[in-house]
Amino acid sequence: MAEFGGWDMPIQYEGILAEHEHTRTKTGLFDICHMGEFELTGPSAVADLERLLTMKVSTLAIGQCRYGFMLNEQGGVIDDLTCYRLGEERYMLVVNAATLDGDSAWISRHLSSGTTFTDLSDGIAKLDVQGPTARAELEKVFGKKLQDLGYFKAEPFQCLGTEMFVSRTGYTGDWGYELYFPASEAVRIWRALLANENIKPVGLGARDTLRLEMGYSLYGHELSTDRTPVATSRGGFIRKEGGFIGEAAVRHDLENPQEFLVALEFDSKRAARSHDKVFFQGVETGMVTSGSVSPSLGKAVALAFVKAGHAVVGTVLDVEIRGKMFSAKIVELPFYKKGTARG
Numbered sequence: 351m352a353e354f355g356g357w358d359m360p361i362q363y364e365g366i367l368a369e370h371e372h373t374r375t376k377t378g379l380f381d382i383c384h385m386g387e388f389e390l391t392g393p394s395a396v397a398d399l400e401r402l403l404t405m406k407v408s409t410l411a412i413g414q415c416r417y418g419f420m421l422n423e424q425g426g427v428i429d430d431l432t433c434y435r436l437g438e439e440r441y442m443l444v445v446n447a448a449t450l451d452g453d454s455a456w457i458s459r460h461l462s463s464g465t466t467f468t469d470l471s472d473g474i475a476k477l478d479v480q481g482p483t484a485r486a487e488l489e490k491v492f493g494k495k496l497q498d499l500g501y502f503k504a505e506p507f508q509c510l511g512t513e514m515f516v517s518r519t520g521y522t523g524d525w526g527y528e529l530y531f532p533a534s535e536a537v538r539i540w541r542a543l544l545a546n547e548n549i550k551p552v553g554l555g556a557r558d559t560l561r562l563e564m565g566y567s568l569y570g571h572e573l574s575t576d577r578t579p580v581a582t583s584r585g586g587f588i589r590k591e592g593g594f595i596g597e598a599a600v601r602h603d604l605e606n607p608q609e610f611l612v613a614l615e616f617d618s619k620r621a622a623r624s625h626d627k628v629f630f631q632g633v634e635t636g637m638v639t640s641g642s643v644s645p646s647l648g649k650a651v652a653l654a655f656v657k658a659g660h661a662v663v664g665t666v667l668d669v670e671i672r673g674k675m676f677s678a679k680i681v682e683l684p685f686y687k688k689g690t691a692r693g
Contacts, residue, residue, distance in 0.1 A: 352554070355447025357384040360553040369556035370645040373522055374686075377481035377488075378552035379543050382528070383536060386450040386471040388443040388457065394464035395441055401595060402460055403433060404579070404588045410435040415502050415517060418587045419579045420453065425599025426575030429453050430567065432519065434504060442470075446569050460595070475536035479543065480526030480552075480560075482690045487548050488527065496527075501692050510535075510542055521557065523564035523689030562651065563644050565613055565683035571624060571639045572611055572653060578603045581655055582611045609636065610661035613685060614669065614678035616650035619643050622669045622676075626652075629668040629675070630660045638669060644685055651685045652678065 351358050360381065363369060372378055390399060399407040405418030415434040419427050429449040434442040445453045454469055461467055479488055485496055492509040496516065499505060504517035512535045520526035531539060543549050558568070567573050572582050578596070579588065580603035588600060614622070622641035627634055636656030644651045656667065663682055668675045 354554060355384050355450075357447060359384060360551070362553040362555045363551045366553070366555035366559065367645050369550065369552040370559050372550045373481045373552055373556065373560060374524060374646060374688075375482065377479060377484045377549045378522070378556070379540070379549050380478040380480065380552050380557060381540070382476045382478050383533070384447040385476055386445040386447060386453070386469070387474045387476075387530070388445065388454065389436075389468045389470050390441045390443070390457075390461075390465055391437075391468075392439055392465040394462040395439055395466075398461050398465045399433060399441060400593060402457060403431075404594050404596075404600070405433065406589045406591070407433055407435075407441070410441075412437060413503055413505055415504060415519065416587075417502075419573070419583075420456070421578070421594065421596030421600070422456075422575060423596060424575075425578035425596035425603070427569070427573045427577075427579050428456055428575060430569055430573050430579075434517070444476075449569065473533050474530055475533040475539070477529045477536070477540065477543070478520055478526060479529065479549065480520045480522040481524050483548065484524075484526045487546055488543075491543055491546050491549075499527075510539060512539070520691065521566060522560040523566070523684060523686060523691050524560075525690040525693055558640075559642050559645055562640055562642055562653070563646055563684060563686035564689060565653065565685065567611075567653075568640060580604055580607060581609045584610060607658045609655045610658055611639070611653055612636075612656050612661045612680045613683045614638075614641075614652040614654055614667065615647075615681045615685065616652075616669075616676060616678045618676060619648070619650050620671055620676050621650045622652040622654075622671050622678075627670045628654050628656055629670065630656070630665070632668075635660050635667065646686045646688075650678075 499518040515530040517528040626638040628636040641652035
């Protein structure tokens with residue numbers, strides 16, 4: 351166990367490698383109750399959200415969700431989050447635990463009088479069920495069929511004596527679901543899921559190696575208030591129409607990119623760590639943000655910010671790891687090519 355975002359969180363249960371492998375081949379269960387949920391309702395909710403967020407909100411259908419960023423005036427990333435449309439004038443934001451209080455204050459300061467904001471976090475539990483066999487194993491536990499949900503779609507679902515909100519999303523790159531339900535039911539639902547011996551609990555350790563293999567960003571590593579999201583997303587999850595807070599800085603970086611996030615693959619298992627320096631032909635060009643040995647590939651991988659001119663697939667860079675240089679090649683993401691998330 352370790353502290354994470356103000357919570358005591360499990361780093362591992364059986365072990366990172368075993369949990370990673372089980373999620374890639376079968377079904378893993380993740381306790382994600384630390385994440386926050388906000389509800390915004392009212393006739394001005396959609397306009398407020400489009401001012402607060404970089405992605406398009408007005409075109410969301412009921413039961414659909416989108417990922418994007420919330421920025422400050424300088425274009426720095428306050429948080430990366432997912433926005434769900436729950437009804438005609440009802441939306442839910444799922445936010446990171448470490449940024450929850452700041453997110454709440456920021457959103458509250460930028461709402462119109464016609465929008466009602468409610469922090470639902472304390473009352474909602476969130477469990478993620480991820481892996482290529484997730485649907486079949488969940489249906490065994492629920493005793494009924496799940497909806498045929500498309501990727502990034504969600505619907506209410508009555509099961510195990512409670513009303514759930516089931517979303518076909520996740521953070522592993524494999525097929526999976528995120529389950530939202532009353533916090534009072536968390537222990538009971540957790541135990542019911544684990545009563546299926548094919549579902550095993552997974553901690554933050556394997557959650558990190560799984561997301562890194564897909565090249566998914568982690569707030570505080572690839573994303574922060576220190577830079578706009580352009581270097582990380584290369585313009586992804588940022589709507590062209592504009593009108594959001596921090597837009598001017600984002601447009602500047604889109605037109606004059608100075609650095610980009612790249613995927614580095616090593617020939618060895620010597621893992622780079624956050625803040626390790628990256629060099630091009632002996633000259634420092636950037637810094638590692640996340641690194642680990644990929645259990646699926648059997649070699650070290652990393653994400654790093656490097657100068658835009660060097661951020662080209664196939665380029666060989668050197669990374670200083672504990673005082674020694676190790677070569678790494680820039681490759682296309684994801685590192686792990688067999689993800690089943692989209693089905």
